Amino acid sequence: MSKLLIVGTVAFDAIETPFGKTDKILGGAATYIGLSAANFNIDSAVVSIVGEDFPDSYLELLKKNNINIDGVEIVKGGKTFFWSGRYHNDLNTRDTLETQLNVLSDFQPLVPKDYKNAEYVMLGNLHPLVQLSVLDQIEDPKLVVLDTMNFWMDNTLEDLKKVIERVDVITINDEEARQLSGEHSLVKAARKIEEMGPKYVVIKKGEHGALLFRGDQIFFAPALPLEEVFDPTGAGDTFAGGFIGYLAYTNDVTFENMKSAIIYGSNLASFCVEKFGTERMQKLDRKQVNERLAEFRKLTQYQTHID
């Protein structure tokens, strides 16, 4: 059984959408990635940090999903990372209302001994130096996937570049790909980013799907057209978790298999956005997931001969 090591935030979120608002609820990149990857029969562990205010029930939830949390440090007297944001009416854009780094500001990640030999490593969105520290602790991974965002490009670009140099796959959104590369065309952007290190570039376009690039090869997976998007929080992390979870489960990192991984990631993300926070991801069953995979297939596969 493949081991998947996930580093990222485990946090409190408070979310406002046009449909309602939440108090502090469970959030964080590593949480979404972990819950998404938990849909596969793999051995995963999260490296993160929380404060003493973090409810046991949330940690239990991760454990119940077979996620090892030995690497989640609980800081006595500390407060958990907190983010709050408000989505605009189209749900494509949001304003950050508040960010409290709290215990995250001094986070020194410690990879549990049993996971130093993890074959699959997911560097969730956080400070590049934390991501680098995790890379320095792992032995000989088969595949390292990096997720990041414009905040680190704006503020810690040199550190971020050192991470990018060392990963196999990078997942970023279209605007971030343009920022990082200085190219408007996503085809050109992906090529420039490949030159920075990663063999594979995944560009996330939200409701418009995701593109996978490797050299001249391109694969595209749409997002499932949904009647309602309720809360987009965590969709990107859920996508990444499904992507690497599927790769770890199949233990196959070919381009061909990555196509399926992209579809799997998109599929799981389509559930994530149906409820606030992680709520929907806590109640997924295999039958629902498979039904929607069939919908994905119908959405893009054509049998007729048109050439």
Added chain:
Amino acid sequence: MSKLLIVGTVAFDAIETPFGKTDKILGGAATYIGLSAANFNIDSAVVSIVGEDFPDSYLELLKKNNINIDGVEIVKGGKTFFWSGRYHNDLNTRDTLETQLNVLSDFQPLVPKDYKNAEYVMLGNLHPLVQLSVLDQIEDPKLVVLDTMNFWMDNTLEDLKKVIERVDVITINDEEARQLSGEHSLVKAARKIEEMGPKYVVIKKGEHGALLFRGDQIFFAPALPLEEVFDPTGAGDTFAGGFIGYLAYTNDVTFENMKSAIIYGSNLASFCVEKFGTERMQKLDRKQVNERLAEFRKLTQYQTHID
């Protein structure tokens, strides 16, 4: 051989993009639709109107592409419809700089006798009353496709609704679908628009592809990721021309075949945007078209079993 009747503008365009600008060049919805549909072995005709200033060479170009122009009225002393616009840097949005209706303001379309029995009818984007007049002149079409835009929704909504009521397929862009339906979700928007008349709704999302809806069935075709988009003018019309041209050529209006038609339309549109105006569409050969169809296939088709 199926007959395809196209009504729409045959016009002058002057275009500015970040890459350059043109003087008055050949443009117009019917022109793009006709040149795109000309990639199929069908019998097509254009109903339109131009002024005495319209060059013979442009009319010859249409004829050379086997497009019957008996229905193109040439108004002695009249001036041809003229549009000029400037694209923004991202090429997704544009400002109209000038619109001169000229001969178009008194256009009374006359369908040539030989095409009153056309099986396929493409109502290109122009005044809904002109579209209605064409519908009144044709006998018993197998498929009528309507293209329209927000301008008619803003200014002549009641007339437009009368057209929508009578067509089989409507093609509009995502923002227009939202405006017409009052729904933000494209799934809900398509359902509401179906209730207005069309059995099929095609929602164009530009660089993000196109969606085909019929009841609960959805098919999605991506746009081909391109290194450069040079000039988006006419891309939507080229898409529509490829869509109905393929349907007319195969004479098969099932949902399954419409999937291929959508791919064909997207494929031809991907060529259109590579040069200014109609330039690229004048020099297409079958081999290029087929090579790119294979690229489309690679872009979205996956063989692995993922359920």
